[in-house]
Amino acid sequence: MDLNKAQAARARHKERNAIFASAAGQPRTLFDSVRRRLILVVMIALAPIAALNIIQGVIQLHNAQEDARQRLLQRALAAAASQQNIIASTENVLYALKNVDEVRSSGPTCMATLRGATVSLPFVANIGVINAAGEVTCAALPLSERRVGNDAWWQAALRQPGFSLTGRVHSPAANKDVLVGVLPLRDAAGHLEGALVLGIEINWLDNLMKQQVQPSDGIVAVFSPRGEELVSNARAMSSALFEPTQFGPGGIGAKGAGLYEGIDPSGRSWTFATAPLGRDGLVVAFALPSDQLFGWTLVTVAASFALPALIIIASLIALWVAVDRIILRWLLYLRRVTAVYAQGHYGFRPTRLDAAPSEFRVLGHSVENMAFAVRQRDARLRENLAEKTALVREIHHRIKNSLQVVVSLLSLYGTGMGKGEDRRRFDQLRTRVNTLALVHRILYEASDGSQVRLRELLRELASLIEGSTDQNLRISVEAQEVRLPTDMAVPLALMVVELVLNLTVPDRATSTVVLLRGSLADGRLSLVLSGAAVAREEQPGAVSLASGFASQLGGTLTRGRDESGENLLISGDFPCPAATSPDTAGHAAGHA
Numbered sequence: 001m002d003l004n005k006a007q008a009a010r011a012r013h014k015e016r017n018a019i020f021a022s023a024a025g026q027p028r029t030l031f032d033s034v035r036r037r038l039i040l041v042v043m044i045a046l047a048p049i050a051a052l053n054i055i056q057g058v059i060q061l062h063n064a065q066e067d068a069r070q071r072l073l074q075r076a077l078a079a080a081a082s083q084q085n086i087i088a089s090t091e092n093v094l095y096a097l098k099n100v101d102e103v104r105s106s107g108p109t110c111m112a113t114l115r116g117a118t119v120s121l122p123f124v125a126n127i128g129v130i131n132a133a134g135e136v137t138c139a140a141l142p143l144s145e146r147r148v149g150n151d152a153w154w155q156a157a158l159r160q161p162g163f164s165l166t167g168r169v170h171s172p173a174a175n176k177d178v179l180v181g182v183l184p185l186r187d188a189a190g191h192l193e194g195a196l197v198l199g200i201e202i203n204w205l206d207n208l209m210k211q212q213v214q215p216s217d218g219i220v221a222v223f224s225p226r227g228e229e230l231v232s233n234a235r236a237m238s239s240a241l242f243e244p245t246q247f248g249p250g251g252i253g254a255k256g257a258g259l260y261e262g263i264d265p266s267g268r269s270w271t272f273a274t275a276p277l278g279r280d281g282l283v284v285a286f287a288l289p290s291d292q293l294f295g296w297t298l299v300t301v302a303a304s305f306a307l308p309a310l311i312i313i314a315s316l317i318a319l320w321v322a323v324d325r326i327i328l329r330w331l332l333y334l335r336r337v338t339a340v341y342a343q344g345h346y347g348f349r350p351t352r353l354d355a356a357p358s359e360f361r362v363l364g365h366s367v368e369n370m371a372f373a374v375r376q377r378d379a380r381l382r383e384n385l386a387e388k389t390a391l392v393r394e395i396h397h398r399i400k401n402s403l404q405v406v407v408s409l410l411s412l413y414g415t416g417m418g419k420g421e422d423r424r425r426f427d428q429l430r431t432r433v434n435t436l437a438l439v440h441r442i443l444y445e446a447s448d449g450s451q452v453r454l455r456e457l458l459r460e461l462a463s464l465i466e467g468s469t470d471q472n473l474r475i476s477v478e479a480q481e482v483r484l485p486t487d488m489a490v491p492l493a494l495m496v497v498e499l500v501l502n503l504t505v506p507d508r509a510t511s512t513v514v515l516l517r518g519s520l521a522d523g524r525l526s527l528v529l530s531g532a533a534v535a536r537e538e539q540p541g542a543v544s545l546a547s548g549f550a551s552q553l554g555g556t557l558t559r560g561r562d563e564s565g566e567n568l569l570i571s572g573d574f575p576c577p578a579a580t581s582p583d584t585a586g587h588a589a590g591h592a
Contacts, residue, residue: 001314003104019284020396030305031354033187034323034327034328035185035319035323035328038102038319039316039319039320039321040314041313042312042319043312043316044415046308046311046312046315049308049311050309050311050312051250051307052306053304053307054304054305054308056302056304057301057302057303057304057305058197059303060304060458061301062333063234063293065259066300068259068271068273068293068294069259071293072259072271072272072273072287072288072293073273073275073286075213075218075220075286076220076273076274076275076284076285076286077275078212079174079209079212079213079220079233079283079286080220080222080277080284082208082209082212082221083208083209083277083284084277084278084279085233086123086200087165087200087279087280088206089121089123090124090165090181090198090200091181091183093117093124093127093198094163094181094183094196094198095163095183097113097114097117097127097196098183098185098196099364100113103129103138103183103196104129105137106129106131106137106194107342110129110137110138111138111139111140114128114129114138114139114140115129115140115141117140118140118141122204123144123200123201123204123205123208124198124199124200124201125171125173125174125176125198125199125200125201126139126140126141126171126174126178126198127139127196127197127198127199128140128143128196128197129194129195129196129197130148130154130194130196130197131147131193131194131196132150132192132193132194133149134147134148134149134150134154135147135148135149136148137194139173141174142173142174143172143188144174149290152166153168153169153180153182154182156565157180157182157184157195157197158184158192158195160182160184161299162182162183162184163181163183164181164182164280165179165180165181165182165279165280165282166179166180166181167179167224167226167228167230168202168228168230169199169405173201174201176199176201176202176203177201177447178199178200178201178202179199179200179202179230180197180198180200180514181196181197181198181200182195182196183196183197185197191370197496198384202230202231203414205230205231206231206232206233206235208222209231209232209233209263210233210234212233212322213233213286214233215233215234215237218286218287218288218289218519219233219234219237219238219241219270219272219287219564220232220233220284220285220286220287221230221233221238221242221284221285222277222282222283222284222285222287223242223244223247223282223283224247224280224281224282224510225280225281225282225283227244227245227246228244229242229244230282237264238285238287239263240263240264240265241262241263241264241270241272241287242262242272242285246260246484247274247283248287256496259271259272259273260272260273260274261290262287268289269289269290269291270287270288270289270290271287271289271290271293271294272285272286272287272288273285273286277523278298304558311317326495329354330353330360330388332356333350333352333353333356334350334360334363334367336366337350337364337365337367338540341367341371341374345470346371346372346374346378347376348371349368349441350364350368350416363556376484378438383453385415392443393443393444396441396444397440397444399436399437399440400437400440400441400444403433403434403436403437403584404434404437405431407433407434407437409432410426410429410430410433411430414426414427414430427469428501431465431468431469431470431497431501432494432497434464434468435461435493435494435497436490436493437465437491438460438461438464438493439452439457439490439493440490442456442457442460443486443489444510445482451483451484451485451486451489452484452485452486453481453482453483453484454479454480454481454482454483454484454518454520454525455479455481455482455518457479457482457484457489457492457493458477458479458496458516458518459477459479461493461496461497462476462477462516464497465497465500467500469500469501471503473500473503473514474514474515475500475514475515476515476516477516477517477518478515478516478517478518479516479517479518480518480519480520482518482519482520482525482574484525485576486505486526486578488553488574491549491552491553492527492549492553492574494549495546495553495572496516496529496550496551498545499529499546499570500514500516500529500550501544503531503568506561514530514531515528515529515530515531516528516529518531520576523575523576523577524573524574524576525555525573525575525576526572526573526574527571527572527574527575528569528570528571528572529561529568529570529571530567530568531568532567532568550574553572553574553575554574555572555573555574555575556572556573557570557571557572558570558571558572
């Protein structure tokens, strides 16, 4: 049972493919198909829902990014608050020391004062006084090199009007990397007298940052305006996530707050935000793993984008199956029913339509009623056709009999006529009348009376002419088995008779063979008459009569000689669109 169902399913699939592969089944336009039109309608109906889901996903993604940015900024600013306090403390200490005359003038108690300040502040590596020439005049810790006038940080600090913080500098006195806070000293006229400098231990700042924000809770770093990393709670990780060029002039630090992406050495994605500290061009960056930062937000947003696609795909699959099972299945069955009716089996009943939807049941009953009406009309047409065919055959039979009576009368009247030109013309007249009788006999003997076989017609004409002429003439026929319409039979036969009767055989003692060929190609009939004979040039009337029949057939006659120049060659070409070969006729009958 399952095998039969599988075979039936394969047969339906093969038939469906045959329908769609045929010219009638090929879509003329993109949507010239029930399935495609339904798919278009469903997609148009689902488009607003899909658009709303996508818009909702975009809004959720935007809100999630904004929330993440705010979280990162708050944590970045909170982590950098201590750094700002230390920088502010550095500025306050320098302003306080600026007001101490012993310090400002590098007096005897200057070193002791500066050392006391250094000891009281845990983040200070060293404090010193530098004159306008760049020479260290006083310092909390002794220095081996007392000139900084050529250092870049010193040149940059002198261009600032007030307190400024330089980048990373190595302190030879403390043997540590420090951040240098510089406060220029100027007289009442504004001339530079020197500067107070304070070195902040970078390691101390890093440890403070690490205590406030553990590396497992996020990566935070402070950058200078030149993109140099000053402070970080995890330098190895921050150097991998944050590129110095990003925080340099024109980088993301100058563009304001935003979200950016970074990749750590393990390939994990991080998201970080940047914010300016509000002084000295410093920028703070805070980074968290992207999956930790967004959590289920990405899943929710992805679902908002994927859900419409899944709905559309599921709808299209369901629609595809539904169209196949509900519509195409019954359309194919109705097609098979109509094919059965087209073969003439009008008694067939489409019983399987009882399980079809009501619309197809109504259509099936309409097709069945149409088949019954066609059956009745076909029966009437067959009766009328049989009656018409019988009448046509009777007409041909009576015409043939009448013409044979005329031929018999002509034979009786010509009994006493002697030989000569008159006798020859009388025999030709009798042959022409006998030709008409021959054509009507062939039409009478045809099965349907609507077509004449070319080979049979030419052979009958050859036998008739050979028996009616006094010349020693033999006609050999080579013709295709072509069926010609009846309106060509009479003028064609009379033309052939006129052409052959107008021939003169040079030697009456020997038999002369004339070849008559007929063929059909591309809807045109070709006739060729050739042989060792001579056309009577002295009989212009007969020649004109053959040309008249050729004109009636819609073609022309051409007379000449073959390549050897010894044989006569007469050829004619005539349109014959309604003619069929036996193979074509059989093929058409099979389709009917």
